[in-house]
Amino acid sequence: MKDFVIPSDDRDLGTPAREGAPVTLQIDGFEVTVPEGTSVMRAAALAGLSIPKLCATDSVEAFGSCRLCVVEIEGRRGTPASCTTPVAPGMVVHTRNEKLRKLRRGVMELYISDHPLDCLTCAANGDCELQDMAGVVGLRDVRYQAPEGAGLANHFAPRNTSGEANPEWLPKDDSNPYFTYDPAKCIVCSRCVRACEEVQGTFALTIEGRGFDSRVSFGAKSDTALASDCVSCGACVQACPTATLQEKSVIELGTPTRSVITTCAYCGVGCSFKAELNGDELVRMVPYKHGKANRGHSCVKGRFAYGYANHKDRILNPMIRDSIDQPWREVSWEEALSFAAAKMRGIQAEYGRKSVGVITSSRCTNEETYLVQKLTRAVFGNNNTDTCARVCHSPTGYGLGQTFGTSAGTQDFDSVEQADVIMVIGANPHAGHPVFASRMKKRLRAGAKLIVVDPRRTETVQGPHYKAAHHLALRPGTNVAVVTAMAHVIVTEGLMNEDFIRTRCDWDEFQHYAEFVSDPRHSPEASELLTGVPAAELRAAARLFATGGNGAIYYGLGVTEHSQGSTTVMGIANLAMLTGNVGRRGVGVNPLRGQNNVQGSCDMGSFPHELPGYRHVKLPEVRAIFEQAWGVEIDPEPGLRIPNMLDAAVAGQFKGLYCQGEDILQSDPDTKHVAAGLAAMECVIVHDLFLNETANYAHVFLPGSTFLEKDGTFTNAERRINRVRQVMAPRNGYADWEVTQLLANAMGANWRYTHPSQIMDEIALTTPSFAGVDYATLEEKGSVQWPCNDANPEGTPLMHVDGFVRGKGRFIVTEYVATDEKTGPRFPLLLTTGRILSQYNVGAQTRRTDNVVWHDEDLLEIHPHDAEQRGINQGDWVKLASRSGETTLRATLTDRVSPGVVYTTFHHPVTQANVITTDYSDWATNCPEYKVTAVQISPSNGPSEWQEEYQAQAALSRRILPAAE
Amino acid sequence: MQPDKLVYMANQIATFFKSQPGDDGAERIAAHLRDFWDPSMRAHLCELAKQDDQVLDENVRKAVALLN
């Protein structure tokens, strides 16, 4: 198995690719055929005749400022810049001759005259395009000198020889934790500025001044990188040809010498990265330009926030204890595993086969998840398996399964480039799915329209050079009413795509549905009182979506995490079918999946009622496949879901849990109930990187491995199966799949996997949608989107092209039912929750990196009006109370939230926002209603009693005895 | 499992199917329970349905009868 992959063609071709009719020209005597619109520079590079360049790079549009790339074109006057000159049929180009050589040397000489010559000690030594170009053009000497008595006339020397300060010199800015800006080395090529604009869409950088005074600046409103609008995506650092913008890790560790292609382990965008290393020391992560999800871009988390892998809190030795009031005891792997196995078997003997279960991880690989669910189905002998998708996208599974027949997004991310109207519902891609957001914003800047449905005015609503056409700021909990009202407008105004409906959907069901939505009680005017969305605005949004061209819907947890989560998903599917927006590029229904492998963990049979590939355990023909592969009998009845496991634990029926890479105590709602459930169990096995909150209630701790330390695959929100490749040996000794295998074998299974590729082969063998997936295919194609099998050997970028997976699309009636979580005199405000860009989920990883400089505590957003009524000022400590519990945190006053609504994130365990959330859940899937909780807020002067008790318990529970000799 | 929670969840399911066209609400609730509820939860619900003091939706009661 070839695991270290050196990227094949990773060259910088100078300018971006174009699509168009083929054009043939001649460059240095060679015939070259490229798409119309391609630059001469790119055409030459494609033919292997690269032209010297400085200000061009293929991630951004050409700018034509350095003039190093000049060429001669027969029949044209002068020497045009090849980066800004498009090819033409029959063109004859010369890239090398004496005249060009002279010109280029002249350009280089000028550049170098204003550049320090300390290459040997520069962080970019060996990785600097200025250095390379000086070599390529044959620069041998720099003749320019500052004129006598006229000052230094350079930007790099802090003082002249008599010690006077050079006014042109600016000090290094190292305020950003991950990269530095050293103006002394800048050649003002503006690649960084263009990357920030075109690739990232933040517009944090500008070139200030003119001519010799031109400087890169982090905006006018501040002096430093950290204080600016910069979101630390690193696109500028990657684009910079010199050491001006440089990763601090490279400054510290030196330039990398080898690289491995792998996949980000944070969010569901699933960006591909080149992990660049020296030996097994990771120097930097560079987004991989051939990564099909990210196309060479990344966010601050994936690129920079990997330091947790070496954080001192990481636990590297297995630990056990008999009861949770004891300190941990470090033991050998053998002892920990036999202890765990004996406990689990003992529990099953005493309380029955079904008294134990597993939670699979959406952060682990497909192969690992597959093994964990196999552990419960084949070794424990029950179907008690669930995953954190329960608490995020389980309604997507149910809702899309019912309407379309598959529970996954319909498009690839590239599709957004063809969307005309983009509707984002209950999601804030700016923070949650940043690289998708960048790609979407690019499309919006090019003129596509945006509709945002969100109670809060998120960063997605408005950004540089775009603004949502409509922001429907609904009351939390009224998604179904809004979506149904949109359908009402589309149907009653006759804006639906009847052709599509007749040919692709069940016509009878549509009739029912049309009758249902046409009822005046679903009109925007009737629902306005309920939803708080002005009827005229909603009507306008519905008309735009139905008539504005390709309509694409992207949605997130603001849709699913409600009592009616599944119903809203069906409503969204209805909207897409009504308007014919399924089955081609630029349209579709796209759940934005939260965690890196939450799609994969669902695909791999993590749910208690489904075997891998979304096939119900009740189906004998499906069970037969696995019974044959595994040599065991499979329980035909669905098992317990996470909330059910906890309920059963409190009731004394559920006693043992193996929880891999998931912190249910922090991430699941109603913390007190989760704690009570965990406390009632006799054996909780936590398999994680850190002593997380759940581990406070654990008896066995099995150290986990990071994504850098193992092989496997992740499946992103576009169903794309990406390879995760080991770049260093597991610090804890074993990859997670090996640990699960050891546990299974300690319990008597006889598993003999020696590489994750064998697990994938088993998945392919048993699961039709993965039948064509194996590591050799992934090696060859880079990635594939499932279904990948004989019918779709190349994978499936777009689903439901000629028909829905289930045959005819089903319209389902979506009646709004108010949640029982209602405001009243005691709890008059509605709390909703979300996340921010720099932190990820429960923060276990990102809190252990420098990302904390952007967010070191969770804050409560409250409208100034509500704050004033309660005597709360900016930055005050406030008590946040619901019927479940109370906590304290600091308040920030903002009109991003409407009066009556408050908002917080849940990245920090001290805050424990989930002490507040209740146990209400989606009717179909038990996905908890995180997004609506009735609360009250009052001034406070410190942590609540619960927070103090909790901290004390956590501290007690985290004690570790020194290992016995 | 806490009876009030089970009852609440079952009633939520009934509310959805009540909104759907057709008069097979009870059958569809029963199918949903069979597909997604572990047998011990279903058994518990059946127990609860025998007690008069539980505020179970009428269709849930019918569905429970179908479960056995």
Ligand code: SF4
């Ligand atoms: S790191 Fe990203 S956001 Fe910040 S200046 Fe560079 S490109 Fe712009």
Ligand code: SF4
């Ligand atoms: S910082 Fe780098 S990319 Fe930006 S203008 Fe200067 S040299 Fe060019």
Ligand code: SF4
């Ligand atoms: S966190 Fe998401 S957007 Fe950021 S690099 Fe990772 S996969 Fe890409």
Ligand code: FES
């Ligand atoms: S690379 Fe073409 S002008 Fe700079």
